[in-house]
Amino acid sequence: MNKILDSLEKLYEDVENEFSTIGKNYDFNCSGCVTNCCTTLFYHYTFVEEYMLRFGLSKVDSDIQSSIIENSKRYIFKKENFSGKGKFKMMCPANKDGLCIIYKYRPMICRIHGVPSKLAFPNGRVDFYKGCEVMASKFFEFPYFLDRTRFFQNLSLIEQKFRKEFGKPLGYKFKKTIAQMILSKDLDNLDV
Helix, strand or coil, X not given: CHHHHHHHHHHHHHHHHHHXXXXXXXXCCCCCCCCCHHHECCCECCHXXXXXXXXXXXXXXXXXXXXXXXXXXXXXHHHHCCCCCCCCECCCCCEECCEEXXXXXXXXXXXXXXXXXXXXXXXXXXXXXXXXHHHHXXXXXXXXCEEHHHHHHHHHHHHHHHHHHHCCCCCCCCCECHHHHHHCCCCCCCCC
């Protein structure tokens, strides 16, 4: 397990270095930003990131854990009862006063979102992203961008190893919010 988590931590480090490099090209960073991306609805697609997130949750005091769990329940209730008009926006359950409580253990999309990026799919399709609302509003052209492709390819390889080691079917479709990951029972049989 340690080898898998070490691989994931190394991947996260590579993502953050690339994010920093791209951000510098735009004189951009997230410090002091008034629009918080943690209100954006993101889905996550890997057991290994759920495991890492729950590992991070196990590192905080029990009172904080309880608060995050309660926030997750509220998040899911509001999402399930969302009217569908406009975009669903609600603060991530792991956020307190604008800061991520489990920052070191957050999933990859939380690390990538913000700067312009692209993602190439096996079928040849390429999607471009302008970055967060602030980034997209400041620039009209995006000559520098983070290529998500290799990072997600590496994450996929790490996920395959995790699933094989822990008996999770490779074909199982995984799509969860952070709130769903926190409340999930899918990994309860693994020591966190």
